[in-house]
Amino acid sequence: MLQILGKTTSINVRKVLWTCAELGLAFEQEDWGSGFRSTDVAEFRALNPNAMVPVIRDGDFVLWESHSIIRYLANRYRGDGLxxxxxxxxxxxxxWIDWQASELNRSWSYAFLALVRHSPEHQDPRQIAASCANWSKHMAIVEQQLARTGAYIAGEAFSLADIPIALSANRWLETPQQHDDLPAVAAYMTRLAERDGYRRYCRNGTP
Known part of the structure; x- marks a missing residue:
């Protein structure tokens, strides 16, 4: 059976869990990461030298990096619809999958660590403000795209790209900061609420 190593509170682990829900895949999950089993041990580093979650084991095949994992799962398990x-x-x-990792993620990292994780190393008010502003700028790009498609991030149909984008949108909504009025994003999240994977792994109160 597919094994997923990583704690559910990790946004990157939730990408994999939600993908499994969309594909109807059974899996076993082991909690690794802060608050659970340490990833900074030889056993875990043998699977992922970066000591980060998620990692999957699919038989003898081991894979890390959340976006590589969700693409693999969709390719491996007949996810043409995704x-x-x-x-x-x-x-x-x-x-949009790559943009979430390279641009959107970077925009919110400082603000999230400051306002949600309460990291002592991330409490510079100017940097928090700059990160929030940058985050809002990137969310405006999401808003514009959703207003254009009138449905999902890559077009008229739900796709694999909606999983990382929606998880980032949820993180934006759940972080205590000023939120611009983004009606297309709000409608998008309501639309996604029909999906079991969304309810279980995205808009569940976990940023």
């Missing part, structure tokens, strides 16, 4: 085979549609999906 991750289109058509090169153009897949490219649109990949664009």
């Amino acid at each position: 991750y289109p085979a058509d090169p153009v549609e897949r490219a649109r999906c990949d664009q």
Whole structure:
């Protein structure tokens, strides 16, 4: 059976859990990470030298990096409806998956660590304000795209790209800060609420 190593409170682990829910995949989960089993041990580093979650074991195959994992699962377990085979549609999906990691994630990291994790190393008011402003700028890009599609982040149909984007949108909504009025994002989250994976692993009160 597929094994997922990582705690459910991790946004990156929840990407994998939600993908499994969409694909109807059974799995076993082991809690690793802060507050649970330490990833900074030889046993875990043998699986992921970065000592970060999530990691999956699918038989003898071991894989880390959340976006690589969700793509693998969709490819391995007949997820054409989630991750289109058509090169153009897949490219649109990949664009938003990669943007979430390279741009959106970076925009909120300082503010999230300060306002939610209460990290002592992330309490500079100017940097918090700058991170919040940058986060809002990136969420405005999400708003514009959703207003354009009128449905989901990569187009008219739910896709693999919606999983990381929605999790980041949820993190924005759950973080105590000023929130701009983003009606397309609000409608998007309401639309996603029909999905079991969303209810279990996204808009569940966990940022």
